[in-house]
Amino acid sequence: MRRRLIQSTLAVVLVVIAVFGVSLVIVETRTISESARERVESEAVRLASIVDSRLIVEQRVTAEFLRDQVAEDRYAVIRIPGQPPIEIGSKPDGDVISASAPGEEGETVTVQEPRSSVTREVGRTLLIIGLVALLAVIAAVLLALRQANRLASPLTDLAETAERLGSGDPRPRHRRYGVPELDRVADVLDASAERIARMLTAERRLAADASHQLRTPLTALSMRLEEITLTDDPETVKEEATIALTQVERLTDVVERLLTNSRDPRTGSAVTFDLDDVIQQQLAEWRPAYRSAGRAIVSSGKRHLQAVGTPGAVAQVLAALIENSLMHGGGTVALRTRVTGNQVVVEVTDEGPGVPADLGSRIFERAISGHNSTGIGLAVARDLAEADGGRLEMLQAKPAVFGLFLSRTPPQKSRDDGGRQTIR
Template sequence: MRRRLINSTLAVVLVVIAVFGVSLVIVESRTISNSAQDRVESEAVRLVSIVDSRLHSGERVDAHILKDQVAIEERYAVIRIPGREAIELGSEPAGDVISFTATGERGEKVTVEEPRSAVTQEVGRTLLIIALVALLAIVAAVLFAVRQANRLASPLTDLAETAERLGSGDPRPRHKRYGVPELDRVADVLDGSAERIARMLTAERRLAADASHQLRTPLTALSMRLEEITMTDDPAEVKEEATIALSQVERLTDVVERLLTNSRDPRNGSAVSFDLDEVIKQQLEEWRPAYRSAGRAIVSSGKRHLTAVGTPGAVAQVLAALIENSLMHGGGTVALRTRVTGNQAVVEVTDEGPGVPPELGSRIFERTISGRNSTGIGLAVARDLAEADGGRLEMLQASPPVFGLFLSRTPLRRAVPGGDDGTEPEPTIR
C-alpha cells in the first residue's frame, strides 16, 4: 500500500510538472525572444534619433563620436547616411542574429544586430531554474507521499494486528486513535467488539466457575442419598430415598437452568410466591446426612407458614451455599431461623463456629475471597441469585456468624411499558 500511494502521488506530480513545465518553458522562451527583439528595436530607434539630431544641428557624425552609444558590446550597429560612407559600431556578430533597421527624417538608416546566442543562453538559464524548481517539487511530493503513506498504512497495519489479537483470544481494547476519521471509526468498532468479547469471555468463565461450584453441592448430596439407598434392604425406605433423590435431580436441573439464565441476563428473574417452609424442609433433608457424617446437627426454628416471593430453586441454592459454608468453615449446630421484618421474610443461617475472620469483613461476598481452601465464589453466587429476584443476602454478624436472606412477601410490581420517557423502569417492591 505504501508503494502504491507513493507511486500514485509521484505520477500526479510528474503529470502536473510536465503539463505546466512545458507550457512555462514555451511562454518564457517566447518572452525572452520578444524582449531581445524589443531591445534591438529600442536601440536602433535611439541611435537614429541621435544621428538625426546631430545632422539637424550640423554637428559632425562619425564612428569616433558614436562609438560609445552602443549599450552592449555584443551588439553591432551600421549607420547609413545618404551621400556618406557607412559607419560601423561594434563587431559584426557571426551566425544567426536579431536585427532591426530604423529610418530617420533625413533618410539616414540605422541597423542594430544582436547575436541570437545571447537569447539562447538566457533561455537556458531560465530552463535550469524551472528544472530546479521541478526537482524540488518532486522531492517535496515524494516526502509528502511517504509521510501520507506511513500515516495511512501504519494505522491499517496496527488495526490488522488488533483484529488478529481479537481472533487469538486477547480481547483487550487498545483505545488508540490515529487522527483519520475513517480509521478512527474502524478503531472504535474494534474496541467495541473487544469489550463485547471480553464481557462474553468473562460471562463464560463465570458460568463455568459458578456451575462447578453450584453443581458440586447438589451432586454431593445426591451421591450421599444414593449411597444410603445402596446400604438399605428395606423397600419402603428405598422408595422414600429414591423419591427424595428424584426431587434432588429436579432441583439440580433447576440449578442448571438458573445458571444459564443468569449468564444471559442476571436480572431476568422468574419470581413467584412460594412456601418458604417447604424450601427449608428440603434443605434440611438434603444436608442432614452430611452433618450426621460430620457429627453435627442442623435444625430450624422461628416463624412458620411464611410465603415469600422469589424463585424456589434460587432460594434453595442460596440456603445450600450458606449451609455448605457452615459445614466447611463453621462448627457445632447449624440453625435456620425464620422471622418477619416489615414487608420481608428473613431466613437466618448461623452456627457455633469462630465466625468470619476480621481481615475479610464485608469482603466475604467478593469473588475469590475465601477464609480457607475453597473456591471463594459460593457466597458471591448466592448473593447474585438472591438479588436476581429482588432479595438480598447480608452478613448480619461476624462472630458467631449470622447470614440473613431477605425476601419480599408481596409480588413484584412491574411498571407498565411506555412511560413518559418511553422506557420500562426496573421492577419495584411495594
C-alpha cells in the same frame, strides 16, 4: 502501501510539472525572444535619433562618436546618403536578430544582435524552472513519505490489534491516530474488545458458578443412589428413588437458573411460596452430611411463613449458606425464621470462630475465601437473592450470622406504554 502512495504522489507531481512546466517553457521562450527583438528595435530607433541630431548640428557623423552609443554585444550599420556606411562593433556570425530604423535626414540605422544571447537567457530560465521542478519533486516525495508513515503505521497497529483479538487477548488499546477514519476503526475494535471481554468473563463466570452450584445436588444424588445400591428393601428403594428424583428436579432447576442468570441476572420468576417447604427440604438434604461430620443442623422460628421469590433460587442460597457453615464453621448450624416489617428473614448461624476481620467487608466478593475454597459460593448466593428482589447480608461476624431477606408482598403487575406487563 507506502510504495504505492509514494508512486501515486510522485506521478501526480510529475504530470503537473509536465503540463505546467512545458507551457511555462514555451511562454518564457517566446517572451524572451520578443523582448530581445524589442530591445534591438528600440536601439535602432535611438541610434537613428542620435544620428539625426548630429547631422542637423554638424552635418556629419563619425564612428568614434557613435561607438560609445552601441552596446558591446551589438553590431550597428549607419547608411547616410552620400557617405560610406559606418559600422560599429563586430558583425555577428550565424543567426542574428536584426532591426532597422529610418532617420529624418534620409539615413538608415540597422542594429543586429546575435541570437546566442537569447539562447543563453532561455537556458538560464530553463535551468531555474528545472531547479524549481526538482525541488517540487523532492518536497512531494518527502510529503508522500510522511503521509505514508502516518497512514501505514496506524494500519499496521490496527492489524496487530485485530490479530490480538483473534488470538484471545481482548484488552482494548485505546490508541488514536488523528485520522478520523482510522480513529473510527480503532473505536470499533476497542468496543469489540470490550464486548469480547464481557462475553469471556460471563462464560468463565457461568462455568465457575455451574461447577459450584451443581456440586451439592450431584453429591446428594450420589448419596441417594448409594443408599439404593446398599439395600434390598423395596420400600427403602422406593423412598430413596423418590428423593433421588427430587434431587434430579432440583438439579434441573439449578441448570435452568444458571442459564437464565447468564443471559440476564435480573430475570426472576418470583412467586409466593411456603418457606417451610424449602427449609425442610434443605434440612433433609444436608442432615446426612452433617451427621457424617459429627455435627447437627436444626431449624427454629416462626412457621408457615409465605415469601416471594423463586423457590429453586432460595434453596440454592440456603444451600450455599449451609455448605459455608459446614466447611468453615463449627458446632450446630441453626436456621431461624423471623419477620421484620414486610420482609421474611432466614438467619443461618453456627458456633464456629466466625468470619475473620480482614474478610468481613469483602465476604461477598468473588474469589474471596479464608480457607482455600473457590470463593464464589456467597457471591453467587447474593446474585440469586437480588435477582428475586431480596438481599443477602452478613448480620454478625463472630459467630457468623447470615440473613436472607425476602419480601412478603407479591409483585405488582402494571402495564407500560407498549401494553406489556411489567413487575414492580
